Amino acid sequence: MVGMALKTFKNVFSRTAPFLLNQTTDSQIPVGLMTLTSRRCINNPADVQHQEEHPVVLITGSQGQLGTGLARMLRARYGKNNVIMSDIVKRREPKHNSGHYVYADILDFNNLQEIVVNYNVDWIIHFSALLSAVGEQNVSLAMRVNIEGLHNMLELSRQYGIKLFVPSTIGAFGPDSPRNPTPDITIQRPRTIYGVSKVHAELLGEYFNHRFGLDFRSLRFPGVISYDSLPGGGTTDYAVAVFHEAMRTGRYQCYLRPDTMLPMMYIDDCLRSVVEFMEVPNQDLRMRTYNVQAMSFTPAELFEEIKLYIPKLEITYKPDERQKIADSWPMRFDDSRARAEWGWSHRYDLKALVKVMFEGLTSKFQAEKQASRASRYAL
Numbered sequence: 001m002v003g004m005a006l007k008t009f010k011n012v013f014s015r016t017a018p019f020l021l022n023q024t025t026d027s028q029i030p031v032g033l034m035t036l037t038s039r040r041c042i043n044n045p046a047d048v049q050h051q052e053e054h055p056v057v058l059i060t061g062s063q064g065q066l067g068t069g070l071a072r073m074l075r076a077r078y079g080k081n082n083v084i085m086s087d088i089v090k091r092r093e094p095k096h097n098s099g100h101y102v103y104a105d106i107l108d109f110n111n112l113q114e115i116v117v118n119y120n121v122d123w124i125i126h127f128s129a130l131l132s133a134v135g136e137q138n139v140s141l142a143m144r145v146n147i148e149g150l151h152n153m154l155e156l157s158r159q160y161g162i163k164l165f166v167p168s169t170i171g172a173f174g175p176d177s178p179r180n181p182t183p184d185i186t187i188q189r190p191r192t193i194y195g196v197s198k199v200h201a202e203l204l205g206e207y208f209n210h211r212f213g214l215d216f217r218s219l220r221f222p223g224v225i226s227y228d229s230l231p232g233g234g235t236t237d238y239a240v241a242v243f244h245e246a247m248r249t250g251r252y253q254c255y256l257r258p259d260t261m262l263p264m265m266y267i268d269d270c271l272r273s274v275v276e277f278m279e280v281p282n283q284d285l286r287m288r289t290y291n292v293q294a295m296s297f298t299p300a301e302l303f304e305e306i307k308l309y310i311p312k313l314e315i316t317y318k319p320d321e322r323q324k325i326a327d328s329w330p331m332r333f334d335d336s337r338a339r340a341e342w343g344w345s346h347r348y349d350l351k352a353l354v355k356v357m358f359e360g361l362t363s364k365f366q367a368e369k370q371a372s373r374a375s376r377y378a379l
């Protein structure tokens with residue numbers, strides 16, 4: 001009886017003040033409650049009215065290409081107050097039509113603890129990262145954000161019993177991997193710091209799962225294409241940039257060769273995959289990391305499809321350092337295990353992607369024009 005009571009106490013206690021129980025040598029982890037009282041205050045945690053039946057989700061790096069859309073999707077599903085967006089930059093969307101937004105530097109463990117405790121976070125969607133092209137420009141920063149930041153997320157999630165999602169990428173494979181198709185489990189020897197940091201995340205996450213029981217989940221995404229948010233400096237960005245340039249100027253200079261085939265996905269499919277994957281019961285997952293794929297195309301194939309909308313589109317090619325990265329990545333993903341084991345299926349193929357991009361950008365540009373006309377009249 002006493003043993004059981006102690007165990008129950010320990011379980012409850014380890015969720016409320018886990019850093020007092022865990023033996024750790026990590027200097028970033030506070031040694032007592034004093035550290036919490038000295039931290040700066042986050043915005044109105046007292047206002048939080050969670051819908052108890054739904055998880056409270058913290059999104060890191062939420063101002064990037066994927067974060068804003070995911071927050072919208074999760075708020076519609078779990079309630080506005082159950083989703084805490086965070087980043088180190090100011091929010092893009094107007095304050096009045098969004099929910100909680102807090103400053104969170106993923107390199108500041110104490111700040112993360114404060115947020116997790118004050119908002120009673122159940123899930124973390126860890127989006128903060130430096131992408132492939134930007135990472136190669138600043139390897140030290142990429143190592144800090146993508147590797148040290150990931151360590152903080154794992155430790156935080158372990159200590160507070162949080163379900164953790166960390167996206168991986170086609171960039172987690174390298175020239176030694178089979179490229180067409182690339183299966184879930186194969187050789188992974190990437191040649192970018194981005195790819196190395198993602199393999200590191202996959203392996204550490206899986207280790208924390210089998211060693212500590214952490215509910216770690218990861219999906220390897222292809223290049224993600226969206227019209228209402230811009231990509232943050234990856235090798236696949238051309239497939240977004242061409243739509244903007246085609247509609248604004250009728251011209252585009254591509255930094256990849258016309259025959260460079262890469263896996264791609266429309267953002268709605270990508271974000272839906274996160275939600276569906278996170279909702280799979282833990283015991284039903286056979287792996288912690290899965291490939292997900294929608295389509296594969298070359299720049300030449302994409303531009304042909306775009307020319308159905310803009311026949312006079314002028315394309316030139318000037319491959320740069322990103323070509324080498326793309327040449328080492330998968331051409332096609334084998335995502336048969338995600339389809340068979342938890343029901344993944346994409347909805348957008350190349351034709352549907354190009355259609356939705358043109359429709360979305362047309363409305364976006366019209367709205368921008370109207371807003372700028374209105375502000376001119378207001379002066």
Ligand SMILES: NC(=O)c1ccc[n+]([C@@H]2O[C@H](COP(=O)([O-])OP(=O)(O)OC[C@H]3O[C@@H](n4cnc5c(N)ncnc54)[C@H](O)[C@@H]3O)[C@@H](O)[C@H]2O)c1
Binds near residue numbers: 126170221233
């Ligand atoms: N977009 C894609 O095509 C794609 C494909 C595969 C995987 N992914 C992965 O999905 C995740 C989200 O990608 P994205 O395209 O939205 O990235 P992004 O570059 O658009 O956004 C990343 C965000 O991280 C934030 N950030 C940087 N340093 C930070 C720090 N120290 N603390 C907190 N936040 C910090 C940035 O401010 C930015 O808002 C990344 O992990 C990325 O590797 C993206």
Ligand SMILES: C[C@@H](O)[C@H](N)C(=O)O
Binds near residue numbers: 131221236
């Ligand atoms: C593929 C993906 O991880 C990202 N869009 C990049 O190119 O870096």
